[in-house]
Amino acid sequence: MxxxxxxxxxxxxxxxxxxxxxxxxxxxxxxxxxxxxxxxxxxxxxxxxxxxxxxxxxxxxxxLEAYQRVFMNHEIWIGYRNTILYTVLGTAVNISLTMMGAYPLSRRNFPWRRSCMIFFTITMFFSGGIVPMYLLVRNLGMYNSMWALILPTAINVYNMIVARTFLETTIDEQIYESAYIDGCSNIRAFFSIVLPLCAPIMAVLVLFYAVYHWNSYFEAMIYLKDRTLYPLQLFLREILVMNQSDNVMMDSIEMDTSKFLVAEGVKYAVIIVSSVPILMLYPFLQKYFVKGMMIGALKG
Amino acid sequence: MPAKAKAASASYIEPARRSRSKRLRMRNNWDYLIFIIPVILYFLIFCYGPMYGVQLAFKRFNPALGITASPWIGADNFERLFGSFQFTRILKNTLVINLLKTCISFPIPIILALMFNEIRRERLKKTFQTITYAPYFISTVVFVGIINLFLAGENGYINNILEMLGIAPIPFLTSPSYFSGVYVGSDVWRNSGWNSIIFIAALSGVDPQLHESAQIDGASRFKRIIHVNLPCIMPTIVIQFILQMGKMMTLSYERILLMQNSLNIEASEVISTYAYKTGLINMDYGFSTAVGLFNNVINIVLLLAANKIAKRYSSSSLF
Incomplete structure (x- = not known):
């Protein structure tokens, strides 16, 4: 009509x-x-x-020669394995801590709501900078361990505020009230009320955090030393940006020109191999993250 | 904040007894601490911890003594920074790239959102959106890899085409004069779609009645975009602009480091990459912290200034 x-x-x-x-x-x-x-x-x-x-x-x-060379390279597989490990573990930590912060912040009967909010928001605008962070990670003994990639970025303040706004706007106060009357504690309310109702925001958070972990290279570059701990992105960096296609990929080729040709082919193949998981995943999650961005926009 | 007002009206405790009520609420709701304490610990350690380390900017770092016991040297690090021949160059580069970004990368998502909003076929709109968001999900490394493959001086895709047309190849990656253009152009390619989401979200909140009454008055589509849609999303635009101003001195080192090479360094060295190199490569910890602190302070000043201006001239502001 x-x-x-x-x-x-x-x-x-x-x-x-x-x-x-x-x-x-x-x-x-x-x-x-x-x-x-x-x-x-x-x-x-x-x-x-x-x-x-x-x-x-x-x-x-x-x-398919380029793909063959990529798949035959064991470092790509090491990178893949590490990236999956860091992404799964990192995202699990991210989600748990973000929800643990978002829940009390969304509740009216949490007394320090406002002070906590200010305490967290300040970190959005002021940070110590790269060297103090690096020294902190070293002092905590996380240098050259995967925890350096997981713990320092465990919470993104913006995501936590988005989650808080979601909880505030979608879960009605009356639901909590009736639960309290039945003798439900705040802890129990989190597991019995909040978690079952926040699937959409969890999907958004999983996507945001997982993409972050999958794609990040900088932390790994400064904190990791052992090649066996490298995530995929660091190997990609060598191949794509530093033009150091691994010798394993190049063995049995003598001519310089054909070496160059193979290296070029490998670049394209490696882009596809590394990006496919994320690009496959995201159209399915699209409806969720648009929703997530809208919640963020509401807050402003 | 409407939520706060609601909370106040819902609370049955009078304001005079607020502090007592707070204690009471704490006694009843101590169990929130189980959730919030780990979160507070995270922020204390990983956000406020490094802030404690900012004092390094005024110290000569001695690894044997640690941060606290290292000797104070006053503003030496800052004097060195401001006196360094690099300083004007990195400042200029940072500002040039960011100004270009503000002029080009900032308005394009808004225009894109306004155009998407005109598409009436939902499925087409969805497909287009899916495509425009896709580059955002490519990693920085792969993204720079694609830039290199397309813009390489020899055998790059673009230069191959130019060669076929009989035009001399353009040294996109190796000439300093192209760096900011390549950076901002690729930024537009990658982020425009994603950045438009927030404006699309804002547009979905525009009251259709406004459009109807404008239509009755004979406003054309274009007129309605200018006089209905744009004013309606102005608050969002202003907020995003303030946030952009707060990033004026920051360029993510992640991407610039990858795009840098010895030939374009003159145009590609920016404050953040300089802080990274002096700090983590040359191990000049105090100096690098000073660079970072300088950067951060200017950002906050710009953010507050933009916020103040926005407050004065429009109804929306960040705080």
Whole structure:
């Protein structure tokens, strides 16, 4: 109905305007999508053709050599294993602590709500900086251990405020009241009322935190020393940015030019191999994180 | 804060007995401490702990003595920073990149959101949004890898095309004059979609009645965007702008470090990367802390100033 009545009122100018809008959005979407699809296509193509710029969105000279080299490299697997471990463990810690903070902050009968809020929010705007943080991690004995990647970033204040706002707005005070009358404690209320009702916000938090852990490299770069502890991103950095494709990937190749070609092919393949898990996951979670961002926007 | 007002009206205890009531509430609700204490500990150790270490900015760090016992040297580190030939360069680079970001990366998500809002076909809109958000989920390392593959001087995708058109290759990655452009351009590519979400969320709250009455008055689509949608999301824009101002001196070292090379360093060394290098590579702890502190203080001043200006000239502000 509404759409129909709108169409009647639409003037020529409006229709032109809308057409231009669609065209602009179309161009923008293509500009964003094209490089991504190109990387996929190039990863399956003959590196020689990729380098000479002969590849479009359809792979040419189809070959899987680059993927073979990536999968045969044991360091990529080490990186993968570590990244999965850090992501799962890190996200679990993140979610537990964030919810543990968000719950009391969302409750009216928590007496220090306001002071806690100020105490936490200050850290959004002021931080010690990189060196004090580094020294702290060293002093706590977390240098060269995975805890250096998990504990210092255990809570993101912004996410905690989003979770708090969610709890405040979705769980009605009356639910708590009736639970209290039945003799429910605040601890029990958390497990019996809050947790079952906060699946949407948990999904958002899982996505935000998991993506953070999957993608971060900087903490690992400064805190980790052993290559066996490296997450995937650090190996990617060597291959993609520092151009040091591991010798394992390059063995049995003598010619310099073909070495270069293989290295180029490996770059495209490794981008795909490392990004696929996250990119596969996110369209399914999209509805949740848009919701999460909206809660954040409400708070402002 | 409406939530607070509600809490006050719901409470059945008179204000005069507030402190007693607080004690009472604490006695009844001590169990919240089980939840909040670990959280407070986290903030104390990992957020306020490093803040305690900020005193290093005024000290000469001695590893054997630790942070507290290291000797004070007054403002020496700051004098060294302000006197260093690097200082004007890193300050300039940081500001140039951030100003470009504010002028280009900031408005584009708003325009994008306004355009998305005009699409009436829900499925098309969803698909477009899914695509525009996607680059945000690519890791920084992979993202810089893609930039390198596309913009490389030889065999880069763009330069291959230019070569076919008979144009000389452009040294995007190796010439200092292109750095800020490449940085901001790639930033637009990666973050515009994601940053538009918050404005799309704000747009979904625009009252349809406003549009209807504007339509009855004969306002065109464009006019309605300018006179209805834009004013409605202005508070969100102002808040985001204030936050952006609060980041004016910060550029995430994560990305810049990866995009840096010895050829473009002149334009790519910014305050945060300088703090990282002097601190963790040259082990000049006190000096690096001073750089970080300088950065942080300017940020807070800018944030407060932007907030004050916003408060005076518009109805919305952060605090």
């Amino acid at each position: 509404e759409a129909a009545s709108q169409r009647i009122r639409e003037s020529h100018g409006d229709r032109l305007f809308l057409t231009i809008t669609y065209i602009l959005i179309g161009i923008l979407v293509l500009a964003i999508l094209y490089p991504l699809l190109y990387v996929v296509s190039a990863s399956f193509s003959d590196p020689k053709l990729v380098i000479s710029g002969n590849i479009g969105l359809i792979p040419k000279g189809f070959n």
